[in-house]
Amino acid sequence: MNEHQTVSVKLGENSHQYEIKLGHDLLENSGNWARICLSEKNARIVIVSNPKIFRLYGEIVRKSLENADFEVFVFLMKDGERHKNLRSLEMLLKFNGENKLARTDAVVALGGGVVGDLAGFAAAVFLRGIAFLQIPTTLLAMIDSSVGGKTGVNSDFGKNLIGAFHQPNGVLIDVKTLKTLPKRELTAGFCEAVKHGAISNRQLFDQTADFLKKFPTKNFKKFFSDHDFFAELENLLAAQVAFKAEIVMNDEREAAARTDAKSRKILNFGHTLAHALEKATDYKYFKHGEAVGYGILFAAELSKILVILDTNELKLLNDVLQDVGKLPDTKNIEIEKVVQAFSFDKKNIGKSLQWILLKEIGKPVIFSNNDIPVSSIQKVLRKVLRKK
Numbered sequence: 001m002n003e004h005q006t007v008s009v010k011l012g013e014n015s016h017q018y019e020i021k022l023g024h025d026l027l028e029n030s031g032n033w034a035r036i037c038l039s040e041k042n043a044r045i046v047i048v049s050n051p052k053i054f055r056l057y058g059e060i061v062r063k064s065l066e067n068a069d070f071e072v073f074v075f076l077m078k079d080g081e082r083h084k085n086l087r088s089l090e091m092l093l094k095f096n097g098e099n100k101l102a103r104t105d106a107v108v109a110l111g112g113g114v115v116g117d118l119a120g121f122a123a124a125v126f127l128r129g130i131a132f133l134q135i136p137t138t139l140l141a142m143i144d145s146s147v148g149g150k151t152g153v154n155s156d157f158g159k160n161l162i163g164a165f166h167q168p169n170g171v172l173i174d175v176k177t178l179k180t181l182p183k184r185e186l187t188a189g190f191c192e193a194v195k196h197g198a199i200s201n202r203q204l205f206d207q208t209a210d211f212l213k214k215f216p217t218k219n220f221k222k223f224f225s226d227h228d229f230f231a232e233l234e235n236l237l238a239a240q241v242a243f244k245a246e247i248v249m250n251d252e253r254e255a256a257a258r259t260d261a262k263s264r265k266i267l268n269f270g271h272t273l274a275h276a277l278e279k280a281t282d283y284k285y286f287k288h289g290e291a292v293g294y295g296i297l298f299a300a301e302l303s304k305i306l307v308i309l310d311t312n313e314l315k316l317l318n319d320v321l322q323d324v325g326k327l328p329d330t331k332n333i334e335i336e337k338v339v340q341a342f343s344f345d346k347k348n349i350g351k352s353l354q355w356i357l358l359k360e361i362g363k364p365v366i367f368s369n370n371d372i373p374v375s376s377i378q379k380v381l382r383k384v385l386r387k388k
């Protein structure tokens with residue numbers, strides 16, 4: 001296999017240990033990688049993808065899996081968040097059944113978070129759980145959704161509310177696939193990267209900010225001929241993945257009672273507003289990561305107004321978000337609709353809403369809604385959403 005970096009994920013007794021491999025030009029060798037992650041017994045494998053991604057990268061992966069002696073089947077779901085639903089799940093389960101997949105067979109997700117969440121959930125429930133591999137092809141999926149074992153689908157009563165924890169047997173990140181990623185998706189992924197930077201430590205925050213200064217998303221494709229770019233991109237993504245893995249290893253199932261700075265809950269930094277913005281616009285206007293971009297600004301402003309975050313730190317966060325790329329305009333979004341949408345957040349069911357705020361970069365704190373005046377929330381909302 002080509003030169004690559006490895007991040008190991010070690011989980012509790014009931015789960016297993018697996019590795020995340022990261023580098024470039026790795027797809028060509030995905031068959032051998034899959035063989036190493038799985039066992040000699042795994043004979044059949046279903047590639048789950050969508051037509052757009054499969055056209056770009058599917059045949060390379062298929063060929064490589066076949067060369068490693070897998071019998072390969074291909075299931076293509078429709079592209080888009082709205083197809084991450086029970087209907088697509090049922091179609092995939094039926095496909096697995098028709099192709100006589102057994103307990104010793106496997107599913108590999110080739111795509112973004114939508115494909116990964118659906119394929120992972122199907123692997124979790126088919127025959128009560130079969131092996132699962134991830135080949136993420138969006139920035140968001142590389143640093144976030146492919147790490148941590150959360151799988152699931154959307155339904156009438158909300159996003160991601162039906163799902164399971166099902167850890168993959170391995171994750172293969174080939175950063176070269178980002179060359180074809182649309183700019184908005186890149187910006188959305190970098191918003192999640194900034195989120196990780198903000199809640200982890202100054203080193204990851206600075207590494208992310210410096211990378212964005214040096215390689216602006218505006219001209220991203222152009223850098224793919226630059227050797228330094230690959231090295232820096234791979235180092236950044238490895239650090240991002242390692243941070244997410246560390247949180248997951250510490251709190252695999254997001255224990256409800258935990259409110260400490262290493263709880264998996266802190267990954268929801270910026271997400272309370274993001275979910276509300278997505279809901280208030282019927283999930284049609286924002287890419288999830290773009291909404292997180294506004295969510296970070298909001299959480300940071302709120303932290304400042306509550307006098308827990310220093311103005312200089314707030315400025316650093318504002319500056320780095322200028323470099324992720326353009327976020328959609330928010331001037332036509334009704335503030336009242338956003339406030340109403342807060343009460344639908346799943347983290348809010350049966351208890352008071354929790355806000356992840358910042359004391360400084362790398363020091364997240366969890367606040368209960370009762371501790372924050374509604375007037376402060378509205379004031380900050382107006383400031384953040386009416387800025388542009």
Ligand SMILES: NC(=O)c1ccc[n+]([C@@H]2O[C@H](COP(=O)([O-])OP(=O)(O)OC[C@H]3O[C@@H](n4cnc5c(N)ncnc54)[C@H](O)[C@@H]3O)[C@@H](O)[C@H]2O)c1
Nearest residue numbers: 052079112113114115137138140141144145150177180181
């Ligand atoms: N499981 C988790 O822990 C977790 C965490 C965060 C987000 N998510 C989920 O992830 C999903 C969002 O994932 P996403 O942002 O990757 O979106 P996505 O999967 O919809 O992909 C975005 C778009 O990019 C296209 N695409 C993917 N790779 C490409 C490539 N290399 N070149 C060109 N086009 C490409 C896709 O076809 C799609 O149109 C949401 O459903 C969200 O709920 C899950």
Ligand SMILES: [Zn+2]
Nearest residue numbers: 192271288292
């Ligand atoms: Zn997110």
